[in-house]
Amino acid sequence: MPDVSSTELMVIVAARELKDGESVLVGVGVPNLAANLAKRLHAPRLLMVYESGAVGSNPTRMPLSIGDPCLVSGAKSVCSMYEQFAYYLQGGRIDVGFLGGAQIDRYGNINSTVIGDYAKPKVRLPGSGGACDIASNVKRIIVITPHQKRRFVEKVDFLTSPGFVEGRERWKELKLQGGGPYAVITNLCTFKFDDRTGEMTVAALHEGVTMDQVRENTPWEVKVADDLQTTPPPTDEEVSALRALDPDGIYLR
Amino acid sequence: MEAGKLMSMKEAVAKHVRDGDTAYLSGFTHMIPFAAGHEIIRQRRKDLVLARATPDIIYDQMIAAGCARKIIFSYAGNPGVGSLRCFRRAHEKGVPAPLEIEEYTHFGLSGRLFAGATNMPFLPMRTNLGSDLPPMNPLMKTVVDPYTGDTTSVVPPLRPDVAVVHVQKADVNGNSHIWGIIGEQKDAAFAAKRVIFSAEEIVDESVIRSDPNRTLVPDFLVHAVVHEPWCSHPSYVQGYYDRDNEFYVEWDKITKEHEATLGYLEEWVFGVADRREYMEKLPAGTMERLKPTPALSVPVDYGSV
Numbered sequence: 001m002p003d004v005s006s007t008e009l010m011v012i013v014a015a016r017e018l019k020d021g022e023s024v025l026v027g028v029g030v031p032n033l034a035a036n037l038a039k040r041l042h043a044p045r046l047l048m049v050y051e052s053g054a055v056g057s058n059p060t061r062m063p064l065s066i067g068d069p070c071l072v073s074g075a076k077s078v079c080s081m082y083e084q085f086a087y088y089l090q091g092g093r094i095d096v097g098f099l100g101g102a103q104i105d106r107y108g109n110i111n112s113t114v115i116g117d118y119a120k121p122k123v124r125l126p127g128s129g130g131a132c133d134i135a136s137n138v139k140r141i142i143v144i145t146p147h148q149k150r151r152f153v154e155k156v157d158f159l160t161s162p163g164f165v166e167g168r169e170r171w172k173e174l175k176l177q178g179g180g181p182y183a184v185i186t187n188l189c190t191f192k193f194d195d196r197t198g199e200m201t202v203a204a205l206h207e208g209v210t211m212d213q214v215r216e217n218t219p220w221e222v223k224v225a226d227d228l229q230t231t232p233p234p235t236d237e238e239v240s241a242l243r244a245l246d247p248d249g250i251y252l253r
Numbered sequence: 254m255e256a257g258k259l260m261s262m263k264e265a266v267a268k269h270v271r272d273g274d275t276a277y278l279s280g281f282t283h284m285i286p287f288a289a290g291h292e293i294i295r296q297r298r299k300d301l302v303l304a305r306a307t308p309d310i311i312y313d314q315m316i317a318a319g320c321a322r323k324i325i326f327s328y329a330g331n332p333g334v335g336s337l338r339c340f341r342r343a344h345e346k347g348v349p350a351p352l353e354i355e356e357y358t359h360f361g362l363s364g365r366l367f368a369g370a371t372n373m374p375f376l377p378m379r380t381n382l383g384s385d386l387p388p389m390n391p392l393m394k395t396v397v398d399p400y401t402g403d404t405t406s407v408v409p410p411l412r413p414d415v416a417v418v419h420v421q422k423a424d425v426n427g428n429s430h431i432w433g434i435i436g437e438q439k440d441a442a443f444a445a446k447r448v449i450f451s452a453e454e455i456v457d458e459s460v461i462r463s464d465p466n467r468t469l470v471p472d473f474l475v476h477a478v479v480h481e482p483w484c485s486h487p488s489y490v491q492g493y494y495d496r497d498n499e500f501y502v503e504w505d506k507i508t509k510e511h512e513a514t515l516g517y518l519e520e521w522v523f524g525v526a527d528r529r530e531y532m533e534k535l536p537a538g539t540m541e542r543l544k545p546t547p548a549l550s551v552p553v554d555y556g557s558v
Contacts, residue, residue: 067282129328
């Protein structure tokens with residue numbers, strides 16, 4: 001197995017979750033790398049959509065932000081912000097959305113708003129942006145996050161973007177049209193979500209990682225899938241294609 | 254031409270931006286009207302309610318300068334870099350003054366503008382439910398869908414007192430061509446009571462009329478037209494100049510302390526008379542460095558009958 005950083009590993013594992021022909025709502029940084037990697041390897045017809053309104057982008061450099069001009073030049077379409085959220089997202093036309101945040105709980109609820117009290121914040125974060133809208137409308141939510149105790153919490157300080165809320169039963173009552181959280185990819189493992197309860201469950205451990213390490217870094221009693229897998233190690237092809245996408249190591253370092 | 258629409262940024266701000274206004278300086282990363290923001294700071298407007306889905310560095314500067322009492326937003330970050338430190342200092346610590354917040358999702362806030370632009374009573378949307386955002390914002394409500402009986406999230410229209418929009422090309426009356434990421438520019442112009450347009454180039458009306466599909470906002474909605482090349486630096490204008498990313502990274506350092514931030518404003522906002530002086534003050538070679546390679550679209554044939 002090639003020697004890879006934990007970020008490289010997470011990007012490679014995330015890219016494998018994207019299927020050819022799907023539409024994916026991409027953020028800058030690591031999700032952008034995962035989508036571009038999938039497009040260069042097994043998903044050449046992946047449609048990349050950005051919340052800034054760019055559709056079918058073909059970026060010639062690593063975008064500096066989700067509103068980068070390189071997402072426009074050579075794109076299939078560019079629409080307004082309202083149209084992006086109304087026609088594409090609420091229109092049910094996006095298969096996969098990548099989300100990140102400061103905190104995530106066992107039901108995949110994400111906080112990207114505030115640490116501490118909303119009115120008297122310890123740390124004020126940027127806020128939802130499109131995250132809550134994405135969480136409510138895409139068929140599969142994928143989260144890429146370092147596996148740290150300060151990120152995995154019993155209860156998020158603020159629920160910005162709904163996962164399965166208090167479990168699948170409560171989530172069904174909300175009648176969100178999206179499919180809810182699908183995978184959480186960390187430097188230790190891949191979580192999927194239990195079909196019945198909606199709770200995060202370890203589906204695969206990355207090579208060389210033990211369940212003890214996962215438990216040490218997750219504050220609740222972690223559920224494990226009956227058919228626990230080992231993540232297939234990154235291939236040379238995956239690693240070289242990924243490094244070519246970020247030659248200066250802006251995101252992968 | 255209607256008399257007096259073409260004016261300097263100084264005149265446009267003096268005439269159309271008032272203390273206490275709800276102001277929407279539009280743009281999603283692209284074509285952020287920095288020149289207008291700087292002029293608002295120079296004219297020391299105060300008690301503004303600053304609205305924009307993505308307040309970025311220019312709102313951070315206006316907050317540090319003490320222009321704002323409240324911010325309406327959905328993502329308050331330095332795009333691609335991190336935090337907006339002045340926004341955080343005001344909201345978390347009340348420096349230089351307390352800052353009230355009113356917060357939405359991107360869909361929620363762009364929907365509010367759309368509802369304002371189209372004069373809807375409110376706008377239903379498939380988001381917000383299950384989130385902690387609605388309990389924190391009394392303007393986010395729910396209604397019962399009269400067709401299905403389902404609980405549905407709604408947002409009210411937003412009608413800013415003044416909108417500022419920067420474009421690539423406009424004629425002297427404000428008919429304008431805009432391309433690239435078009436964000437919420439059209440919705441802001443249609444929603445606002447007073448509308449300031451600035452343009453990289455002032456062109457003849459015949460240029461606009463040669464390609465009317467590219468005109469998002471026609472002149473009768475526009476109250477002031479400003480010829481303001483490089484208006485958006487350090488943001489970018491598609492086809493004209495790239496984002497000056499070094500400044501976005503630098504801003505994160507400048508704003509670590511409020512005093513240093515004021516020092517920046519003193520030098521780069523109060524220390525210059527207008528955008529032209531600001532550009533002249535930038536290091537030699539900045540404009541050349543940011544020039545993109547041309548990538549022309551293929552002209553279309555509208556025909557004539």
